[in-house]
Amino acid sequence: MAELSTAGDSGDTGGSGDTGDTVIATRALTKRYRGGQLAVDGLDLAVPAGSVFGFLGPNGSGKTTTIRMLMGLIEPTSGTARVLGRPMPRATRTVLPHVGALIEGPALYGFLSGRDNLLRYDSADPVADPRTRRTRVATALDRVGLTAAAGKKAKAYSLGMKQRLGLAAALLQPRKLLVLDEPTNGLDPQGMREIRSLVRELASDGTTVFLSSHLLDEIEQVCTHAAVMAQGRLITQGPVAELAAGARSRLVVTTPDPGEAARVLKEQGVSDVVVTEDRVTADPPDHDLAEVNAALVTAGVRVRGFGVERASLEDAFVALTGEGFDVAG
Template identity: 90%
Template sequence: MEELSAAEPGPEPGPEPESAPESESEPGPAGAGDAPGDGVIVTRALTKRYRGGQLAVDGLDLTVPAGSVFGFLGPNGSGKTTTIRMLMGLIEPTSGTARVLGRPMPRSARTVLPHIGALIEGPALYGFLSGRDNLLRYDAADPTADPRTRRTRVAATLDRVGLTAAAGKKAKAYSLGMKQRLGLAAALLQPRRLLVLDEPTNGLDPQGMREIRSLVRELASDGTTVFLSSHLLDEIEQVCTHAAVMAQGRLITQGAVADLAAGARGRLVVTTPDVTDAARVLKEQGVADIVVAEDRVTGEPPDGELAELNAALVTAAVRVRGFGVERASLEDAFVALTGEGFDVAG
């Protein structure tokens, strides 16, 4: 887990040097950005251009509603990771603004970050320490954590992510999925107003994925806003209430997941034992992107009346056992918006 710095974990840091006081007051439990309808994350014209002219993020206007589980989607090179790093104060934007929990970032990072749990680009762990000792070390680095309840807090968090039995095992012996769980545990040691998760189910088996989805829903029901980046569109559709789609550094769309999927056209589905004849008739009637699989023929429905399409099949002696249009999925919407499939390296 990237603990909001680019370096790998080393010796426990000493006291931070004194710096100028924050111009913004520290966000409290009911601070700005928490009221219904407010954006917990709000960016306006957020832009990042790297040396050499590479434009990674181009004029991003993003609003993450309070209490939402917000999916952040995009193919390889779309600017998702760069955006997250700017939101967390890890890199400076070239121009534009970003406000997190109602405060400007990165200027207010020291007051905002204690209210955020983050798992970014995989967990960074001390391999020679046990899972329990890793969490104890992370907790000790948090100036807001009460040392008197540290071991109780760590034990409860390990149980929450299903690592109690492996708590005494060295982290270097953990599987990828176990390391991912431990990184998530580190982000959950304290109650958080915002949780930022980058591929939280990476390396988990199906049971582990279901458990993490359940945990995310539980956190959201408790009032935590969850900002979730994932390459698994099915996962986003199952757990997220809202989503945004990035492509080539620009925001393509954002909104409620149900609305995004509804904006894409569904697939015509014909169930028949006569798939060859059905595919021929559908092509003649203007159906595009026809796919034949066992006893099903699917395609993009034409603009005309579907009843006439069904009548054409029957007239051609195609035995129609099922006919209809399946609801579009988030994947259908993504492909329609970006013009490409989803690249897992994004």
């Protein structure tokens, strides 16, 4: 990590420069690679302070390229990016000491143990107090569940353990912003739950978490806000609850008589009726649901389930893009 400095930051007055309400802001941020490939196209992004912000999109949608520009690892072709109130990549030396990041998997020394990898990371930080280094490392290992494997060489770690170690490196110091690129990659379901719990804990402590993922379920469970990317472009952004609310809720009838159920629903004035093997879905009716259910029963339809399902983030994505999405990863 480079030495903490304000050199080259026009108009900066020291400190992190956090504006207090938006920790990441981009304007028309664009990255075009040689050969004409447009990876990110005119991105306008706003990440509120204190949020757990999900950066959502299929693999290849431009998420990692965006993160690399935000962290000063690559230069944008055009547009601007500000992190903690400072322009990137110009303010890299000032901003990065306040940011923890795990991007495209951790870079580890395979011949060193997990503990020794973290000791090396910590010793590279010019603001880290060497007197408390081992305590910081032990705390970070404990937070990600690697205490028992701390003495094991990193080359023997599984993919999930490497992800945990990379996250531990990002947590060696208190951070104003934590940037995680696919943090649950390679983790089993229990490990995924533990990382989600840790993200919530960090957010409750005041850290803004920017979490990139292609897993809709992961974003919906842990994030307060989200942005949806597709083919390098921003489709939408905002509070997760509002994004999901933008998609239609659906009336769902579970029955072994789907054809007869569909007929009754249409007679009841219900629109957009879709029949599958043992389910019928439709737009919720304007009149009382109890009347619709009674009509189904009166017609002899064996109703095993009846109700309105709240629209999910997956529904919102499909409604916005017309495309399917890799929910399970």
